[in-house]
Amino acid sequence: MNLKNKRISDEDFFKEREEVLVGWPTGKEVDLQEAVDYLKKVPVEKNFAKVLENAKNAGITLAQPRAGVPLIDKHIELLNHLSKEGGADLLPSTIDAYSRLNRYAECQVGIDESIKAGRAMMNGFPAVNHGVKGCREVYESVDKPLQARHGTPDSRLLAEIIHAGGWTSNEGGGISYNVPYAKDVSIEKSLSDWMYCDRLVGFYAEQGIIINREPFGPLTGTLVPPSMAIVTGIIEALLAAEQGVKSITVGFGQCGNLVQDVAAIRALEELTEEYLKEYGYDDVVVTTVFHQWMGGFPEDEAKAFGVISFGSATAALAGATKVIVKTPHEAIGIPTKEANASGIKATKMVLNMLEGQRLPSSKALEAEIEMIKAETKCIMDKTFELGNGDLIVGTVKGFETGVIDIPFAPSKYNAGKIMPARDNNGAVRYFMTGNVPFTKDILDFNKAKLEERAKFEKREISFQMTIDDIFAVGKGKLIGRP
């Protein structure tokens, strides 16, 4: 393979750019120099990177919802509701699923049908179709920083349009927006496309405009063991830094065991900073995001509030820079703006009550942090080795060989050989380790933890445990006991 982890040259970038912008007519609206001027006028309180950095320094946790509807005026109404009524600190624009596959013509159908039906027929905001103009209209109508949240393997045109539109953050990455979201996209292709997105942000940084980038930590949202999620975060952070990104938010989706979750956020932050330093990226600001439970939710709204609030408490106790908020409608469908605001309100109440409080350092917490770090290091070392020191090559080979392996992912480029299950305290462990290159100590530890549970439940460790765990939270428990 040709792809290497190296800053894209200006020549290559601008050549690629020409192809990208013709992907849809709105591409013509992007004029980089004009965009730089526009972005220079973004005030501090509407710059995603700055708001995150300030929160990190102040030691507080910000709340951000997910939200997006197809039509611009409705989308503005929605975001303002979430900001003013809900009290969101950061605003999203969730992009619809057609855009995520670059099917902009289908988006147009969705927009038209939504206008006709008088209700949203799409699950997000088709930013590319609305163009720079539409994105700026949204940006100018809200009072908080804006970020695109999606799941797009090839988000190059989207990135061009949203950033020129005044949106100062883009979620995603070559692994995290491919493997959980796509079936047929090669890792090499998505890494390459996200290199472009990162380079664009790097370009802006060179013009003095800091735009935030956020790898999608939860991946499939389904029992992803912390170390595997952290590996993808570190890799995407390193790749982004190489392209000149200066503000990176690494993320993790709640697993449900408080100590493990806090340990994961701590390990994620520390390791990302260490790796960035080790590879010579000294001026990157690293912040963290904790996602409230990303798996199947209970249908009952009161129970959903319980899940939401527990996630908020964990985020605060972990000291995450921000928390992504779920809603009481999660199990059923895209929330109304009221339901969405109520999720934010419950979240902020808990964050406010826990402001400044942290899970105290303890032997149990330290041990969990060490275990997560040790697991992560095994995978990272092997990945670098597979790439002969090149992280892109290593990552592609890592997936090929199953050294990196995301449970329940739809991608055919993912080995799908590891299988997670909860231990007797609800922490997520590796039940089948596939080709993940763990030391014997780590393998033994995972096994012992699961055997403890098996013994307690008087059954064998088996795939049935995993299935039971997948349904457990939806049914009102953390652990899927028989």
Place this chain on the structure above:
Amino acid sequence: MNLKNKRISDEDFFKEREEVLVGWPTGKEVDLQEAVDYLKKVPVEKNFAKVLENAKNAGITLAQPRAGVPLIDKHIELLNHLSKEGGADLLPSTIDAYSRLNRYAECQVGIDESIKAGRAMMNGFPAVNHGVKGCREVYESVDKPLQARHGTPDSRLLAEIIHAGGWTSNEGGGISYNVPYAKDVSIEKSLSDWMYCDRLVGFYAEQGIIINREPFGPLTGTLVPPSMAIVTGIIEALLAAEQGVKSITVGFGQCGNLVQDVAAIRALEELTEEYLKEYGYDDVVVTTVFHQWMGGFPEDEAKAFGVISFGSATAALAGATKVIVKTPHEAIGIPTKEANASGIKATKMVLNMLEGQRLPSSKALEAEIEMIKAETKCIMDKTFELGNGDLIVGTVKGFETGVIDIPFAPSKYNAGKIMPARDNNGAVRYFMTGNVPFTKDILDFNKAKLEERAKFEKREISFQMTIDDIFAVGKGKLIGRP
């Protein structure tokens, strides 16, 4: 004073009993021997003491709502809704405020007006007016153990009627159901009346029937420092044990700092067991109850869910045997049965997710436990000293001298000289210590903690801080910052 902490003799008890039972016509319905036979048929799963003991052994936290309406059929409907739809593990019957003052004639007006108006005109279930028959009707129509929850300085007749009615737990105590609830009742009088209630439970115990008793830990629910609450719990536990009570649940109302709250529950449980052992009560089963935030609530229901869920998480992490559940209507009024059930559902979701998880032992937690124990010991020692070894005498004198002092209590027998405020992490500390006999170390510690906050907020430690703290949770924060 004549009152001493000594088991009431049978003679005195039965003499007093005659006076008690004529307090209202329904007193005639109580026939102790018949009641013993009735209670012997209570199955394990409907015996409050047994269900608590089993939960303690299993290490799980049970959820109990508050609830009570004036009419029997509506009350039964309510309790069944909370049990079946809400998933409550233990059932309450909250007694109305007229009954609490023994104004049974006014209760009758309330019952009649409620029938006339077609809606509840009273804030609880008037158990004395409904008599043994009414209480049994309730008991027989539900599937979980029943407890009376009230705030009655003189609950003797109530105790007679509910226990004969099959209710196997009574909340309250000579301090905790006087000082926060009454203005003019002397401590001596309420201690004496609660001696009777405890003796009644002791009498049943001698017949082989274990009834649970629960001191009301939260007191005024308003910034009560942990050690002061724990002192009242220990005293009431010791007094109850002297009368032969064998199952005691000591309680504590959430303050909001996670580490302090967990420390409080741990200290409460350990100290109560130690004191009971020290004074020779070896066969008492001690369990704990954690009350979700007892102060002013936010009006917004989503925020209320946040408060409720955070309290549930604390209860679980502390390993409390049960948690008393608030509702999303708390700030406004007595909840509908639906709102009440939704509070339980949010609570149980969090308890289930945290089942088996505990706040790990840490230096911070141990230090907080030690501080609470040291403060408690100062007050307990002085109380015994004031009473020349007699706890009843000591308690009465303790209140007279302000050695025991409950903030914001309406009772004129309470000194009202201490004033609490939150420190910079939200833990409740003594800001004015009145006559509470703390060592210099403890005084310095409390002061230093509050000065940390004062410095952070750039203002003096003052009553304004306390006021700001009182309103803070209602306004969506824990600490009342300027």
Place this chain on the structure above:
Amino acid sequence: MEKKKIVLGVIGSDCHAVGNKILDYSLTDAGFKVVNIGVLSPQEDFINAALETSAEAIFVSSLYGHGEIDCKGLREKCDEAGLNNILLYVGGNIVVGKQEWKDVEKRFLDMGFDRVYPPGTSAEKGISDLREDLGKRG
């Protein structure tokens, strides 16, 4: 100028003491002379205190849900006692449960209260209304 006198108390069998202490503090701070009869106060205590001190207004709190029963007839008793036109304010959680505020307010206005406050009203709101109402009377 002499301080205006306000009778303050929590009516009926109601023991909620915290709001009462805060109102006392805030009214005093705002320059009123507060006659605080405290919690668990029958109607008679309010009236006697108002008579004894020639108060301009009575602040009734009811938190525990029995407000409707407890407040009934207070205006009439005030009139009988010769407390003509004394300002009667009521606040707290004055009815049982979450009810439509418009209806609740009307029921209490009909009972003869001059001002009726929903849950969570700040002391400041009561004080500014009081200043306005007293101002009108001169």
Place this chain on the structure above:
Amino acid sequence: MEKKKIVLGVIGSDCHAVGNKILDYSLTDAGFKVVNIGVLSPQEDFINAALETSAEAIFVSSLYGHGEIDCKGLREKCDEAGLNNILLYVGGNIVVGKQEWKDVEKRFLDMGFDRVYPPGTSAEKGISDLREDLGKRG
């Protein structure tokens, strides 16, 4: 007896893979031969798979909210392809947002689906309905 064949997949641009894997496991476990075309599957893939394998039923999942657009015309295309009377089931989170279930069900029944499932339906429910419907056909 030969195993009955069921085509299983997630329609449209939908990547939700977990339910699909569970359904595959449960249907297989229940004795069916599952032809799983996976996530992100266009209508054509369902039809081709059913034609190739002579399947008895098609299990369509749609989770992400575009179910209504994605499912439109599937029955007609089945008919055109000669898959007469093939059982069409659909489940998941098939519309955008929380809507009245009765209306949603009707819209999908009108589109020609034989069974329409609300969010959170267990695999077992689908399997027992399938047994019943196949039973009727003999």
